[in-house]
Amino acid sequence: MGALLANPAAQAKVETFEEKIPGHLPVIKMAKLPAGSVEIGGKKVEIKPFAIGVTELHWDIYDIFFLRLDLSQAEAATDAVIKARPSKPYGAPDRGFGHKGFAALGMTSQSAIVFCEWLSKKTGKKYRLPTEAEWEYAARAGAKEMPKPIDDYAWHWDNADDVAHKTGSKKPNAWGLFDTFGNAAEWSIAADGTAVVKGGHFYNKPDEFSFGMREKYDPSWQESDAQIPKSKWWLSNGEMIGMRVVCELP
Numbered sequence: 001m002g003a004l005l006a007n008p009a010a011q012a013k014v015e016t017f018e019e020k021i022p023g024h025l026p027v028i029k030m031a032k033l034p035a036g037s038v039e040i041g042g043k044k045v046e047i048k049p050f051a052i053g054v055t056e057l058h059w060d061i062y063d064i065f066f067l068r069l070d071l072s073q074a075e076a077a078t079d080a081v082i083k084a085r086p087s088k089p090y091g092a093p094d095r096g097f098g099h100k101g102f103a104a105l106g107m108t109s110q111s112a113i114v115f116c117e118w119l120s121k122k123t124g125k126k127y128r129l130p131t132e133a134e135w136e137y138a139a140r141a142g143a144k145e146m147p148k149p150i151d152d153y154a155w156h157w158d159n160a161d162d163v164a165h166k167t168g169s170k171k172p173n174a175w176g177l178f179d180t181f182g183n184a185a186e187w188s189i190a191a192d193g194t195a196v197v198k199g200g201h202f203y204n205k206p207d208e209f210s211f212g213m214r215e216k217y218d219p220s221w222q223e224s225d226a227q228i229p230k231s232k233w234w235l236s237n238g239e240m241i242g243m244r245v246v247c248e249l250p
Contacts, residue, residue, distance in 0.1 A: 014175045016054065019247070021070065021122050026060040028053055030247055031176055038137040040191070040212075045133040051247040052130060052138045055103070055167035055178050056186060057115075059094060062104035065115050066093075066233075070122070086111050086233035090225070095239045097164040103184040103242040105164060109195030109217065111233045112187045112243045119245065126248040128189075134246060135188040135198045136211050139181070141174040147181075150206050154182030160202035164240070181209050184242030190214075201240035 014034075018027040030051040038045050063069060066086040068076035075081060086107070094102060107115070112129055119127040130138065147153045152171045155164070160182070168178045180186075182204065185197035196214045204213075225236040235241055 016176070017051070019119075019123060019125075021061070021064055021119075023070065024064055026058065026064070028057065028061055028245065030054065030245075032249065033138055033175060036137060038133050038140065040133050040136065047134060047137045049249050050130075050134060051249055052134070052177065053244040053246075054172075054176060056184050056242045056244050057104050058167065059099045059102055059104045062107075062115065065118050066111075084114070086114075087231065089234050090236045095164075097239075098166060101166045101168075103164060103167055103179070105184055105240070105242050106235045106238045107187075107241070107243065108231070108233055108235055108238075109187050113195075115243070116245060127245050128248070129195070129243065130186075130188045130246040132188045132190045132196060132198065132214065135186065135244075138175065138177060139173065139199060140211055141177065143174065146209060146211065147171075147173065150181065150209055154179070154200070154206075154209060155202045156182045156200070156209070157203060157205045162202065164202055185215065185240055186242055186244045197241055203240055 015032045017030050019030055020027050031054050032051045033049060035049050036047050038047060068081060068085055071081065089106065093106065095105065116127045116129060150156065151159055154170060164183055167183065170179060172178045173180060181199050183202055185201040186199050187195055188198045190196050196216050198214055200209050200213050221235040221238040221241065222230045223237050225231055
C-alpha cells in the first residue's frame with residue numbers, strides 16, 4: 001500500500017475544465033492536479049501535474065467511440081475501422097444498470113487504451129490511462145488515511161445491491177473526484193507496464209478497500225465468452241470494470 005509523501009501542494013485549489021468531442025454534446029469533466037510525490041511499493045514516485053476525470057468515464061462518451069457515432073455510415077463500415085474499433089458487446093452494454101450518467105463498463109484494458117488513443121486524436125491533447133502511481137495520488141488527494149465512513153464515499157457489497165450506480169452520487173474526495181473507491185474498478189498502468197484495475201468495485205466488501213488495492217486481469221472476467229480466442233474488446237463477466245482518463249498537461 002502506498003503512502004502520500006510531504007506535499008505542500010496537496011491543499012491547492014483544483015481547477016476543472018470540460019473536454020468535448022468535436023460535433024458532439026457530451027463532455028468529460030477533468031480536474032487539474034498539482035505536482036507531488038507518492039510512495040508505491042516502498043518506492044517514492046514523483047508526480048508531475050496532470051488532469052484526471054472527475055468521474056469514471058461515462059457511457060455517453062464511450063458510445064461515440066465504440067458505436068462509431070463520429071463517422072458516416074460508409075466510414076464506419078470500412079475494414080480499417082471495423083478492426084480498429086470494438087466489436088458489438090455482449091447484450092446490453094450497460095447490463096441494465098443505467099446509461100446516461102453511468103460509468104462505461106466491461107471494456108478490456110486494450111479497449112480502454114485504444115479509446116484513449118482515439119480521444120487524443122479527436123481533441124489534439126494527450127489522453128491515456130493513469131499510471132498506478134497517478135491513480136493512487138489522485139485517490140488520496142492529500143489524505144493519509146482512507147475516508148470514513150466508507151459508505152459515504154463508495155458503492156460496495158453492502159450498499160450497492162449488486163449493481164453499478166450513477167457516478168457522483170456519493171461524496172467526492174478533497175480534490176473533487178468521485179467514486180475513486182467502489183462502483184467501477186478503473187484500469188491503470190502499473191510500473192512494469194501491465195494493466196491493473198484500481199479502487200475496487202461494487203462487489204468488494206467495505207473492509208477490502210485501501211489506497212493500494214489492485215487487481216490484475218482475471219480469466220473469470222471472460223468466463224462466459226465462448227469465442228476462441230476471447231474478445232480483445234469486451235469482458236463478458238466484467239460488469240464491474242471501468243476506466244478514468246488522464247490528460248497530460250503542457
